[in-house]
Amino acid sequence: PSKRGGGGQGAGVRGGFVPPFVKKAANAAGGGGEDEEGVFSAKTLQMLAGPDGEMPEALQKLDPKLVEQVCNEVMDSSANVRWEDIAGQAQAKRLIQELVVWPMLNPHLFKGARAPPKGVLLFGPPGTGKTLIGKAVASNIHATFFNISASSLTSKWIGEGEKMVRALFAVAQCMQPAVIFIDEIDSILSARKSDGEHEASRRMKTELLVQMEGCDPNSAERRVLLVGATNRPEELDEAARRRMPKQLYIPLPCEEARRQMIDRQLGPGAGVKADLSESDLLKIVAKTAGYSGSDMRNLIQEACQGPVRDAVAQHASAVASLSEADLRPIVLRDFQMAAKAQRASVEPAEVARYIEYDAKHGARY
Numbered sequence: 079p080s081k082r083g084g085g086g087q088g089a090g091v092r093g094g095f096v097p098p099f100v101k102k103a104a105n106a107a108g109g110g111g112e113d114e115e116g117v118f119s120a121k122t123l124q125m126l127a128g129p130d131g132e133m134p135e136a137l138q139k140l141d142p143k144l145v146e147q148v149c150n151e152v153m154d155s156s157a158n159v160r161w162e163d164i165a166g167q168a169q170a171k172r173l174i175q176e177l178v179v180w181p182m183l184n185p186h187l188f189k190g191a192r193a194p195p196k197g198v199l200l201f202g203p204p205g206t207g208k209t210l211i212g213k214a215v216a217s218n219i220h221a222t223f224f225n226i227s228a229s230s231l232t233s234k235w236i237g238e239g240e241k242m243v244r245a246l247f248a249v250a251q252c253m254q255p256a257v258i259f260i261d262e263i264d265s266i267l268s269a270r271k272s273d274g275e276h277e278a279s280r281r282m283k284t285e286l287l288v289q290m291e292g293c294d295p296n297s298a299e300r301r302v303l304l305v306g307a308t309n310r311p312e313e314l315d316e317a318a319r320r321r322m323p324k325q326l327y328i329p330l331p332c333e334e335a336r337r338q339m340i341d342r343q344l345g346p347g348a349g350v351k352a353d354l355s356e357s358d359l360l361k362i363v364a365k366t367a368g369y370s371g372s373d374m375r376n377l378i379q380e381a382c383q384g385p386v387r388d389a390v391a392q393h394a395s396a397v398a399s400l401s402e403a404d405l406r407p408i409v410l411r412d413f414q415m416a417a418k419a420q421r422a423s424v425e426p427a428e429v430a431r432y433i434e435y436d437a438k439h440g441a442r443y
């Protein structure tokens with residue numbers, strides 16, 4: 079019999095490797111584990127159980143499998159983003175700090191008429207830093223960050239979306255303060271009643287709206303903030319808009335922001351050598367009008383490959399022994415070549431759509 083097999087045989091977890099889905103009850107020594115349903119992993123217990131070692135009541139009512147998945151796949155404990163890490167977006171950063179960060183830091187001051195919204199919506203093209211902003215909020219208020227995309231809620235947890243939403247908010251509440259970031263939120267909270275709208279997705283939408291209603295970052299019991307992101311803000315229905323009254327446009331990076339991205343990725347400390355004059359930089363910045371933040375990142379990465387390719391061509395057999403010192407600096411030509419591989423991914427027509435939406439619904443600051 080195979081040494082590795084036995085996936086379904088439960089218990090047989092020998093050696094150091096613990097497959098993520100093998101759940102060990104804290105007290106199930108020796109693991110009788112016929113069926114591991116109903117048992118939380120030691121890691122999850124450690125994270126969520128109270129001082130008495132018991133799971134909070136709210137979580138005991140949930141499907142442990144979903145709680146595990148929230149902890150393992152949705153909770154993002156690596157999120158540590160500073161505001162300075164986000165190039166440009168000065169207005170959005172300022173507004174979001176006033177709107178949600180300050181109230182989370184000082185709930186006593188921000189109550190009543192100063193009470194923060196239950197959620198905020200970030201809209202704009204893909205790759206402009208919406209997720210980064212969600213992470214920065216969480217990092218700033220020392221909150222646990224949960225990151226999920228609506229498409230994974232509908233595709234990965236088919237039919238269980240509603241329960242997953244409930245599990246997500248329940249775990250977030252136990253780990254509060256918490257920030258829940260839901261990407262593509264329009265696909266759950268869409269106003270469209272498409273023919274194909276299944277009962278399951280309607281129930282998920284209702285559940286999300288109910289949970290959002292309960293998100294009161296101002297209340298001592300529930301310091302959970304929802305940050306929704308979308309590329310299609312016009313699809314949201316009224317109930318969703320009411321719960322996310324502030325809708326912030328996160329546009330493509332301006333010239334200055336693109337310049338910042340280059341400076342940071344090629345600057346001192348970045349570990350690469352570049353030889354770019356001021357006029358080269360101005361050319362790159364001008365040439366990248368319409369690029370998103372992630373387009374910029376890809377472009378710069380591609381340009382960084384230029385010197386490596388040249389070095390490899392010169393010493394064909396020595397790839398493994400090349401070091402940064404063997405490489406020529408990155409020059410304008412590398413960017414010119416890279417721009418052929420990485421073009422702007424957002425269509426101007428799409429940008430025009432956001433601008434129009436922003437004029438009507440965007441938060442002003």
Ligand code: ADP
Pocket residue numbers: 163164165166167203204205206207208209210211307331339370371372373375
């Ligand atoms: P979105 O959520 O808007 O689709 P992300 O925040 O996930 O975009 O950004 C994707 C990647 O692009 C980031 O991890 C980062 O490398 C880069 N990026 C995008 N916008 C910015 C920005 N404003 N400043 C720095 N990097 C950015």
